[in-house]
Amino acid sequence: MFKFLKEKLSAFKKKLEKREEEIEKKKVEERKEEKEVREEVKEEREGKKVGLLSKIKTFVVEREIVIDEKQVEDILEDLEIILLESDVAFEVVEEIAAKLKERLVGRRRKIGEKLSDIVINELKTIIQEILDANRFDFDEFVQTRLREKRPLNIIFVGVNGTGKTTTIAKIAKRLMDFGYSVVLAAGDTFRAGAIEQLEEHGRRLGVKVIKHKPGADPAAVIYDAIKHAESKGIDVVLADTAGRMHTKKNLIDQLEKIKRVTKPDLTIFVDESIAGNDAVERARMFNEAVGIDGSILTKIDADPKGGTAISISYVTGRPVLFLGTGQEYDDLVKFDSKWLIDRIFGDI
Numbered sequence: 001m002f003k004f005l006k007e008k009l010s011a012f013k014k015k016l017e018k019r020e021e022e023i024e025k026k027k028v029e030e031r032k033e034e035k036e037v038r039e040e041v042k043e044e045r046e047g048k049k050v051g052l053l054s055k056i057k058t059f060v061v062e063r064e065i066v067i068d069e070k071q072v073e074d075i076l077e078d079l080e081i082i083l084l085e086s087d088v089a090f091e092v093v094e095e096i097a098a099k100l101k102e103r104l105v106g107r108r109r110k111i112g113e114k115l116s117d118i119v120i121n122e123l124k125t126i127i128q129e130i131l132d133a134n135r136f137d138f139d140e141f142v143q144t145r146l147r148e149k150r151p152l153n154i155i156f157v158g159v160n161g162t163g164k165t166t167t168i169a170k171i172a173k174r175l176m177d178f179g180y181s182v183v184l185a186a187g188d189t190f191r192a193g194a195i196e197q198l199e200e201h202g203r204r205l206g207v208k209v210i211k212h213k214p215g216a217d218p219a220a221v222i223y224d225a226i227k228h229a230e231s232k233g234i235d236v237v238l239a240d241t242a243g244r245m246h247t248k249k250n251l252i253d254q255l256e257k258i259k260r261v262t263k264p265d266l267t268i269f270v271d272e273s274i275a276g277n278d279a280v281e282r283a284r285m286f287n288e289a290v291g292i293d294g295s296i297l298t299k300i301d302a303d304p305k306g307g308t309a310i311s312i313s314y315v316t317g318r319p320v321l322f323l324g325t326g327q328e329y330d331d332l333v334k335f336d337s338k339w340l341i342d343r344i345f346g347d348i
């Protein structure tokens with residue numbers, strides 16, 4: 001997980017440490033020189049030597065260690081490349097760089113405080129602030145909303161192959177572990193095999209799947225699932241949807257109709273973190289076209305970079321709810337900025 005990004009950040013930190021050592025060395029030399037000049041000036045005053053008073057004027061006495069703009073620019077140049085290479089979206093890199101600059105330029109460094117530590121800690125704080133900007137507690141939401149209405153209707157949108165159906169099964173298992181009852185709606189009526197795939201998960205989890213024939217209207221399928229849940233007192237409907245149609249417009253029209261007819265309590269966008277900026281762009285597109293309440297990123301376990309997880313909530317303005325960390329039903333982690341930060345910066 002995040003091997004690429006971790007290695008890059010480690011190398012970045014080492015480079016900062018090395019640069020810092022060089023600056024320190026230079027400072028020590030400057031101080032030595034300063035001392036020598038002072039002595040010469042003293043001798044001059046005492047009449048032992050002449051013509052050296054002017055020399056002291058060119059001398060910069062730097063008693064305080066202040067991080068200057070040039071230093072920050074150098075740091076940012078390296079860091080921006082690392083973040084972009086790690087699939088952090090351009091606008092998020094800009095935001096991180098701007099905040100880092102604001103907090104570092106002119107900052108006084110205490111004796112013994114290392115520049116590399118300051119930079120890494122600020123970077124961690126800024127990323128955490130970005131991740132925490134759109135907080136949302138899924139469990140709390142389900143619990144609270146169920147006091148007002150039953151069943152809840154949660155629909156899952158996103159392109160094929162990213163793990164949408166598997167994620168629905170994981171969420172079903174999670175809700176059942178919390179004691180809720182669940183029914184699945186086979187709303188991907190477009191792709192061959194999609195209904196059977198959901199049914200297979202239903203069999204394994206012991207959950208009923210409401211389905212129509214392939215090619216049927218998914219809004220009708222989900223509507224039926226809601227009616228079924230109402231009649232049986234089931235808590236939550238989890239609805240699969242198509243990830244691809246003949247055209248993008250068909251897909252958006254279909255999702256709009258599903259929303260209009262079934263009035264979901266939550267619309268969750270699912271994508272894979274390994275897709276990087278493609279996933280972020282798709283999230284933006286789905287949010288603009290149909291509106292999403294949050295995202296789930298799958299395949300975090302296979303993602304060497306991590307930039308998608310850092311970027312997606314900033315770009316959509318919607319929270320990340322869960323991360324998929326493997327192919328088993330329990331491989332689902334509730335999103336927690338600290339969890340992510342620890343995994344990225346853990347041993348750096």
Ligand SMILES: Nc1nc2c(ncn2[C@@H]2O[C@H](COP(=O)(O)OP(=O)(O)O)[C@@H](O)[C@H]2O)c(=O)[nH]1
Pocket residue numbers: 159160161162163164165166167243298299300301302323324325326327331
């Ligand atoms: N490593 C890993 N694989 C996953 C994860 N989630 C889903 N997958 C796999 O991704 C593939 C596609 O999943 P599927 O649910 O069929 O995707 P869909 O087409 O979006 O419905 C399957 O082989 C899943 O086992 C995850 O979090 N980690």
Ligand SMILES: [Mg+2]
Pocket residue numbers: 160161164165166188194197
């Ligand atoms: Mg599917």
